[in-house]
Amino acid sequence: MPGVGLEAFGLDRFLARLHRLEVAARRRLPSGEPVGVFLSGGLDSSLVVALARQLQNGPIHTYSVSFGPEHANELPFSSLVAEHCRTIHRIVEVSPGDETRRDRWRDLVPHNTQGFVHGFDLFRRFMA
Numbered sequence: 001m002p003g004v005g006l007e008a009f010g011l012d013r014f015l016a017r018l019h020r021l022e023v024a025a026r027r028r029l030p031s032g033e034p035v036g037v038f039l040s041g042g043l044d045s046s047l048v049v050a051l052a053r054q055l056q057n058g059p060i061h062t063y064s065v066s067f068g069p070e071h072a073n074e075l076p077f078s079s080l081v082a083e084h085c086r087t088i089h090r091i092v093e094v095s096p097g098d099e100t101r102r103d104r105w106r107d108l109v110p111h112n113t114q115g116f117v118h119g120f121d122l123f124r125r126f127m128a
Contacts (some may be wrong), residue, residue: 025051036061039081039089041074046081053085062087068095 025048029035035052039045039062052060062085064078075091082089 021047022051022055026055029056032058034059034061036063037087038062039064039078039087041077041079041081046077049081049085049087053087060085060087062089064089064091066091066093068093 029052035056035058037045037049037052037060039049041064049060049062062078062082064073064075064082066073066075079089079091
């Protein structure tokens with residue numbers, strides 16, 4: 001089986017893609033303003049937080065969602081990343097019995113005019 005590590009991908013390709021990620025992150029980070037990042041604990045959001053920390057001197061706020069212990073989550077990983085990147089981390093708990101939050105979710109859906117590309121779009125609006 002061929003290698004899937006850095007050697008197989010190629011160092012030059014890796015560095016070029018890393019540079020593109022850094023440029024994209026720098027372009028989107030607000031200058032001199034607070035930064036907030038949804039941190040699921042997965043690879044994508046963890047990379048975004050790491051890049052933000054590398055590029056941003058100020059505080060970075062990270063947010064993770066818990067739907068309760070009976071649902072799968074990556075909270076241990078998101079907490080680890082938040083600690084490593086020195087963010088101000090908040091875990092938002094959303095449970096079926098939480099009527100205030102449930103009503104907030106229900107109120108958000110009718111106001112969406114562009115569709116939700118990803119479930120995190122709804123979460124971002126919920127956190128706003």
